[in-house]
Amino acid sequence: MRAPIGLRVASRRHALGISQAALARRAGISASYLNLIERNKRHVGGSLLLRLAAELGVEVGELSGDSEHRLIAEVEETLADPVLAGTTPPSAHELVAQQPAAAAALVQLHRAYLGATASADDYADRLRSDPLLAQLLHQILSGITAVRSNAEILEEVPDLDEAERGRFVADITAEMRRLSDVARSLIAQFDVDARARRFSPMRELDDLIFERNNYFAALEDAGEALRAEIEAAGPFGEAALTARLADGFGVGVRRTPEREADAEGFPRPYHFDPARRVMSFHAGATLATRQFQLARLYGELSAADVLEREVAGAQLSSAVSQRLTYRALGSYLAGAVVFPYARFLGDAEACRYDVEALRQAYGASFEQVAHRLVTLRKPGAEGLPFGFLRSDPAGRLTKHFPLPGLPLPSAGHACPRWVIYGAFGATGSVQRQIVQFADGSRYLFVARAQARPGGGFTDRAVPTSIMLACDVLQADRTVYGAGLELGDSRHDVPVGPSCRLCLRRDCTDRQEEAYMAGGVPAAVRAPLVPRRFESGADD
Amino acid sequence: MAVDVLIAEDEPSILKSLDFILHRAGWSVETITDGDAVIGAIRRHRPRVVVLDVMLPRRSGFDVLKQIRADALLKDLPVLILTAKGQAQDRRTAEELGADRFITKPYANAEVVDAVRELMQRARV
Numbered sequence: 001m002r003a004p005i006g007l008r009v010a011s012r013r014h015a016l017g018i019s020q021a022a023l024a025r026r027a028g029i030s031a032s033y034l035n036l037i038e039r040n041k042r043h044v045g046g047s048l049l050l051r052l053a054a055e056l057g058v059e060v061g062e063l064s065g066d067s068e069h070r071l072i073a074e075v076e077e078t079l080a081d082p083v084l085a086g087t088t089p090p091s092a093h094e095l096v097a098q099q100p101a102a103a104a105a106l107v108q109l110h111r112a113y114l115g116a117t118a119s120a121d122d123y124a125d126r127l128r129s130d131p132l133l134a135q136l137l138h139q140i141l142s143g144i145t146a147v148r149s150n151a152e153i154l155e156e157v158p159d160l161d162e163a164e165r166g167r168f169v170a171d172i173t174a175e176m177r178r179l180s181d182v183a184r185s186l187i188a189q190f191d192v193d194a195r196a197r198r199f200s201p202m203r204e205l206d207d208l209i210f211e212r213n214n215y216f217a218a219l220e221d222a223g224e225a226l227r228a229e230i231e232a233a234g235p236f237g238e239a240a241l242t243a244r245l246a247d248g249f250g251v252g253v254r255r256t257p258e259r260e261a262d263a264e265g266f267p268r269p270y271h272f273d274p275a276r277r278v279m280s281f282h283a284g285a286t287l288a289t290r291q292f293q294l295a296r297l298y299g300e301l302s303a304a305d306v307l308e309r310e311v312a313g314a315q316l317s318s319a320v321s322q323r324l325t326y327r328a329l330g331s332y333l334a335g336a337v338v339f340p341y342a343r344f345l346g347d348a349e350a351c352r353y354d355v356e357a358l359r360q361a362y363g364a365s366f367e368q369v370a371h372r373l374v375t376l377r378k379p380g381a382e383g384l385p386f387g388f389l390r391s392d393p394a395g396r397l398t399k400h401f402p403l404p405g406l407p408l409p410s411a412g413h414a415c416p417r418w419v420i421y422g423a424f425g426a427t428g429s430v431q432r433q434i435v436q437f438a439d440g441s442r443y444l445f446v447a448r449a450q451a452r453p454g455g456g457f458t459d460r461a462v463p464t465s466i467m468l469a470c471d472v473l474q475a476d477r478t479v480y481g482a483g484l485e486l487g488d489s490r491h492d493v494p495v496g497p498s499c500r501l502c503l504r505r506d507c508t509d510r511q512e513e514a515y516m517a518g519g520v521p522a523a524v525r526a527p528l529v530p531r532r533f534e535s536g537a538d539d
Numbered sequence: 540m541a542v543d544v545l546i547a548e549d550e551p552s553i554l555k556s557l558d559f560i561l562h563r564a565g566w567s568v569e570t571i572t573d574g575d576a577v578i579g580a581i582r583r584h585r586p587r588v589v590v591l592d593v594m595l596p597r598r599s600g601f602d603v604l605k606q607i608r609a610d611a612l613l614k615d616l617p618v619l620i621l622t623a624k625g626q627a628q629d630r631r632t633a634e635e636l637g638a639d640r641f642i643t644k645p646y647a648n649a650e651v652v653d654a655v656r657e658l659m660q661r662a663r664v
Binding site: 138142146153156157168171175 | 550552553555556557559560563594623644645646647648649
């Protein structure tokens with residue numbers, strides 16, 4: 001079907017109030033030729049179509065009908081959806097020609113419907129795999145089984161004596177009471193879920209850190225005061241911390257061969273028992289972990305008022321957000337104690353942000369140092385701006401601090417080309433790369449993967465990978481920029497944020513189709529021999 | 540001494556009612572609640588039929604079933620599996636592991652009695 005270009009030219013010309021002769025003159029053709037074009041008696045294309053479009057002030061696509069073609073294709077796709085099977089669909093061509101706005105609305109609705117179906121599938125998956133729900137369901141089925149079985153005995157066995165009857169009735173009553181509790185916690189669970197979907201607590205914490213630029217002055221001040229107290233007991237370290245905890249709070253520290261479960265049953269590498277006032281460390285906990293966690297405990301015990309004030313001032317919407325924030329700020333405070341701001345900044349500058357060197361100087365882990373580096377944002381005494389990411393070996397990002405401009409994903413996974421993943425192949429050594437995003441922005445990525453040491457052969461932890469990112473313009477201030485051609489972008493690794501958000505069509509490592517707002521994504525996986533696949537029964 | 544039925548189930552009130560209805564159907568019954576102790580109890584009581592719940596503490600009913608089928612002396616012992624979760628997948632797993640019968644909770648008492656009776660007959664053959 002030839003698109004009625006002539007009709008569109010004529011109606012646009014009428015709308016603008018231009019005569020046929022005037023438009024013909026401006027487009028450099030005779031009035032009679034334009035007349036033939038407008039009556040669809042002459043084919044028009046190429047540069048003439050471009051000139052006509054320019055004179056009429058419209059896109060070529062609008063005249064040639066290309067935009068319409070796209071809409072027609074989308075309407076056809078919509079009408080072919082199996083959900084419409086058994087109906088007599090209208091012709092997509094006619095619908096678009098007669099009611100373009102209605103056709104566009106139909107397509108938009110269909111897209112929204114596909115999106116809703118996809119999220120319903122997600123929720124169904126979640127329900128199937130939710131361990132808490134599975135446990136509650138099991139309790140309900142067990143309770144019903146007991147009640148039904150006991151009730152049947154009462155009903156069907158005529159010769160029960162009083163004592164037996166009493167026992168079965170008591171069992172039913174007890175089971176019913178338990179079932180009520182289970183039902184109540186099931187309902188509470190759904191209630192919590194519904195609220196959690198509105199305000200993600202992790203999201204609230206992220207927003208707070210972003211808003212405060214990851215710098216908390218009150219915690220820095222408190223950290224300095226605590227450090228001075230600890231150093232009064234001896235040179236800073238595990239011994240001085242242990243002494244201060246014993247003197248100030250009657251807290252003992254011990255090492256255990258096995259991991260101890262906390263109140264939730266989670267086997268932790270370290271654990272504080274507030275009732276017995278004992279901090280236990282599993283045998284595999286490193287010196288860096290012990291030092292940091294003792295500082296964290298000392299901070300939580302001595303500066304609860306400071307932490308409470310910060311959390312109260314943050315206006316968080318839920319108890320979970322408050323708990324996560326309190327915990328995060330407690331770790332921040334520990335960082336301020338272990339790495340005093342001014343000294344740490346000076347040392348970092350002096351060794352050009354060499355994380356390994358800073359680890360040695362402070363008896364800390366790569367992650368602790370990297371984490372402290374991103375908090376060097378004190379106004380007037382800033383360090384180099386870094387972004388921070390942590391990944392597990394499944395590629396899932398488990399912790400992040402953003403760097404303005406750099407699109408660090410907050411969850412899910414990142415681009416498979418990022419060195420945060422490559423580092424898993426060289427566990428224990430620092431890897432680096434210069435990357436370039438599709439918009440031309442360039443960054444230095446530095447990553448190191450490490451397995452936490454276990455307490456024995458059978459106690460092995462999965463490794464994690466930590467990555468720092470900084471703008472390539474500042475990479476020469478770091479030891480990691482040395483020897484790299486920072487000014488030459490030809491050898492950059494072309495990357496994206498994640499496949500779904502990446503525009504690079506030419507990427508050989510693409511794993512997933514890009515999500516294009518409004519457009520149909522290009523096919524990533526296809527048979528070797530190209531072929532067309534129709535959706536639904538086409539005629 | 541040998542018993543007719545060994546019940547392995549950890550929910551006390553379900554165990555009590557199963558014990559009662561199987562007794563009443565005329566069989567001698569022993570009970571056990573710990574998954575790890577089931578094999579020992581089978582060796583000790585030499586039951587003709589085992590009623591085995593899937594969700595047992597310490598060792599799952601499936602694991603116990605696998606052990607039974609792998610044991611030269613016990614491999615032909617008739618086993619009735621009880622489960623309260625993941626119906627379709629559990630049924631497949633039970634079949635693969637060689638369960639003789641499979642009943643999902645909540646059941647009618649008569650279902651269990653009928654199933655045990657059928658397995659008793661099979662045991663006699």
